[in-house]
Amino acid sequence: MSAIDLPVRPGAAETFDCRVAFAETLAELARADKRIVAVCNDSVGSSNLNAFRDEFPDRLINVGIAEQNMVGVAAGLANAGFIPFVCCAGPFLTGRALEQIKADVAYNNYGVVLCGQSPGMSYGELGPTHHSIEDFAWMRALSDITILNPADPQQTRDAVRWAAGADRPIYMRVGRFKVPAVTPAGTAFEPGRAVVLREGGDVALIATGVLVSRALEAAERLSAQGISARVINMHTIAPLDEAAILAAARETRGIVTAEEAVVSGGLGSAVAELVVQRHPAPMRILGVPHFAPTGSASFLLDHFGLNADGLVRAAIELVG
Amino acid sequence: MSPPQERSSAAGLAETARQIRLSILDTIAAPRMGHIGGDLSVTDVLVTLFFGVMRYRPGEPDWADRDRFVLSKGHCSAALYSVLAQAGYFERSQLQSFMAPLSALNGHPNRRKIKGVEANTGPLGHGLPFAVGCAAGGRIAGAGYRTFVVLGDGELQEGSNWEAAMYAGHRGLDNLCAVVDRNRLQQGARTEDTNSLEPLADKWRAFGWDTVELDGHDHAALLRAFEAPRDGRPRVLIANTIKGKGVSFIEDRVEWHHKVPSPEQMLRAREELNRMELAQ
Incomplete structure (x- = not known):
């Protein structure tokens, strides 16, 4: 895993890469529900899907470097009765495939979970082509899509679990930049409830x-x-x-x-x-x-x- | 649960196609909007699929094992709606509301409003990726349904089609069949004068597809091609068609992409369609 390692000050809170919680939760859900599939664009490693691929080889659909096809395929998989989690670096998911997200997912109202991996500026030095800072604005302009941005591993787990059962268009950031836990134990996750x-x-x-x-x-x-x-x-x-x-x-x-x-x-x-x-x-x-x-x-x-x-x-x- | 629809013979399909063409004229007459050229070129493909090939239950539109149909060239909605009404998804009288304010029959199909529509198409280059997802899902689930997608030829200029074609070939999705409505005209000019598609069959073959070229108005040939045994590859039918097929003054004329006949022209068109000799 190539997460950016932040210098940790002595005594500072432990920090986490939310992609780990995401991948663990997705695999846990997939064990219980065979409708769950992961769809990606040559991003098996960066989306932490190696273990998922090994455990569910038939349910990891890697379309290669082709994001428009990736989102269209995910919508078709939803039509076929699956619950697709599309795992792709944020900028290429929301930028390259914006019209597919609009027409194939949101307007169709298919239950596709779009997971913008390594969002924001977490690809730092790679520059603005690899930053996903426009995603909120682009997704907010679409109708009928829920936009989630979990703040820590606990919220990431809760958001993934909720998304798997929501049967509706969802965009979710999955953070790479390490963050401390901020959610008090026992806090219920309710989308739309801060x-x-x-x-x-x-x-x-x-x-x-x-x-x-x-x-x-x-x-x-x-x-x-x-x-x-x-x-x-x-x-x-x-x-x-x-x-x-x-x-x-x-x-x-x-x-x-x-x-x-x-x-x-x-x-x-x-x-x-x-x-x-x-x-x-x-x-x-x-x-x-x-x-x-x-x-x-x-x-x-x-x-x-x-x-x-x-x-x-x-x-x-x-x-x- | 309604029973599967009856299959028609090629001769029956030809008569149904005539009725669908007349229905298309009626459908676009009310709003005086539509895409008559492509509607008439794709009619025989749609009729063959819906009344000779596909398994579906209009009374149970979400039947899990239904064959999937995706009209990627969503602007030909008047043809699709006419076929869906004929198939029993909704009353034929509803066609009169085509493109009327607040109508369920939008200019491009909307699955939220109309049963039998699997995907809201309109922007070009979306149908094939979606259909690949349907077919891949069927494969993963071990389901028996097939997926059919109809593409315009002009829309093959959209790169997303080739992303999807590449992946379907890679996976050997032989439960997927695409049809290219090869009428050789796009909105503004001939395809070959705009951004040439030829050698089109070679392109599909190179992407790993079982490629069949045929007359897209020949119901018997279409039936044979749709039902030919699978060979481990996705299949594409390059259906050579005439844009505006059946109405002499519309046929193969670029200006009729989305022009609407005058009332007098409508009468002439209906007369020609009623007199149209049916090959089978």
């Missing part, structure tokens, strides 16, 4: 994926400065948890959103579209403003202020 990880009344930090643990760190630091920050893990980008967002708009003095995605059309846009119409509130939208320069995933997150420092700064600008 998890409030920390209560607070001054500012709301609405984060997704990699940014969730960083928002928790920011809240801790804001607390030391006398600012009470609510932290919301928005693991579902669509459908949006409107109640949690409107409560944040009503009960705090401002909202900061944070995502490893372009600032146009993603989580921040979704939150803004809601609050501007239903309960206007001051906002800051943290994300990626432009094609990234060269650098590791970790470097790029810091470069764009997608870290605790950036979140603290934005919160203080809003309510400090």
Whole structure:
């Protein structure tokens, strides 16, 4: 496995590559349900599907480097009664096969689970061609597709289990960038129902994926400065948890959103579209403003202020 | 559970095809929209499949073992709807709502609204990958159904078709049969003047397909080709057809891709179709 290894500070929380939890859960589900198949584009290794292939050789459909065909084939497999999990690096899945996702999966309303592997800027130095930062915006523009972005291994497992039984179009990020566990034990996973990880009344930090643990760190630091920050893990980008967002708009003095995605059309846009119409509130939208320069995933997150420092700064600008 | 439909002879198919062509005229007359040229070129292929080859149950559209049919050239929906109505998926009177506001009969087929439609096609180059998935699924499940997909010839300029053709050949999906409606015209010009497809049969053979060239208006030849024994390869029928087949002033004319006949032309077209000599 070639996950990016982050330097771990002594005493820092253990971090995880969510692709491991994804692959383990998929294999566990496949043992119990023979309708589950994996579809990929020469991405057996990068999607951690080697064990799946060895255990279920007939149920690993590797179409080669052909993403349009991959998504069309997956829709056909759904028509044939299977539950396809399409495993493909995020940029090539949502970019190359966008029309297939629109027509073959979403408009057809077939139960296909599109798993954008190594999303965001986790391919760091490989550059913008290999970054998947437009996926939220592109998927949000489609009707009838659920967009999930699990924040840690537990949510990844829960999301995969839910997706297998959902029988509907789903897009899910499967993170490569190592993250700490942020989901409290016993937290139920409900798509479209955000998890409030920390209560607070001054500012709301609405984060997704990699940014969730960083928002928790920011809240801790804001607390030391006398600012009470609510932290919301928005693991579902669509459908949006409107109640949690409107409560944040009503009960705090401002909202900061944070995502490893372009600032146009993603989580921040979704939150803004809601609050501007239903309960206007001051906002800051943290994300990626432009094609990234060269650098590791970790470097790029810091470069764009997608870290605790950036979140603290934005919160203080809003309510400090 | 409804019984499988009765199979028609070639002669029966020819008469059904005449009725379907008349139905296409009626269907596009109301909205004054449609794709008459391709509708008329693909009619005999659709009629042969639905009334001579495929197994399906209109009363049980989700029957797991139904043969799958995908119309990749989804713009020829008036032909597909006419055939689906004839097959019993919905009442013929519903054809009058073709492309009307809020109608289930959209300009391109929508499986959410119309039973018998497996895939919402329209953007070209989508049907074959989808059909490959249906066929691969049937293979994995050990199911007995077959998958049929009808492609326009112009749409073979879409690269996604060749991704799918390559993979179907690689897997030896002999439960899959594609038909190319080879009318040699695309929306704006002749295929060979736009981005030539020839040597088309060689291309399919090179991708590992059992390739048959035939007259796409000859029901007996189509029946033989559809039912010929499988040989471990996917099969493609390159069905040589005439765009606008059956109406003299429409046949093989590029401008009739999606033109709609005037009321007077409609009368002439109906007369010609009623007089059309049936080969079988």
